[in-house]
Amino acid sequence: MTLIFNAKINVDAKEKTKAIFDSIHIDNQFYPENPTKTTISLNDKIHISIDSEHIQHLRANLNSTLRLIQASYDSIESVKI
Numbered sequence: 001m002t003l004i005f006n007a008k009i010n011v012d013a014k015e016k017t018k019a020i021f022d023s024i025h026i027d028n029q030f031y032p033e034n035p036t037k038t039t040i041s042l043n044d045k046i047h048i049s050i051d052s053e054h055i056q057h058l059r060a061n062l063n064s065t066l067r068l069i070q071a072s073y074d075s076i077e078s079v080k081i
Contacts, residue, residue, distance in 0.1 A: 002053055003053065003054070004051055004053060005051070005052050005053070005054075005055045005058045006033050006049065006050060006051045006052075006058070007047075007048075007049075007050045007058060007062050007072060008047070008048070008050075009046075009047075009048040009050075009062075009065070009066075010045045010046065010047055011045060011046040011048070011069055012044070012045045012046075013046075013073055014044075014070075016044070016073060016076050017044075017045060017046060018042065019072065019076055020046065020069055020072040020073060020076070021040070021042040021046045023044075023068070023072040024065065024068045024069060024072060025040050025042075027068060028040050034061065035052065035054070035057040035061075036050050036051060036052040036057050036058060036061045037050070037051040037052070038050050038051075038061060038065070045067075048063070048065060052061055
């Protein structure tokens with residue numbers, strides 16, 4: 001029996017949501033060897049779902065994704081006019 005671990009995240013960054021989505025979504029597209037199944041979608045919020053057979057992979061991907069979101073948000077804030 002194989003266990004599947006998963007995490008779901010919703011991010012609402014108000015007017016910055018679309019820009020953050022664009023930056024993290026493109027990163028996810030160009031990582032085909034990702035050991036997790038990661039889906040990122042945008043409605044009014046960013047919806048992220050991560051599935052993995054190994055909890056270590058889930059944790060690593062979750063940490064990376066959250067750090068990318070924070071870096072994107074901070075970058076946008078730093079050029080605020």
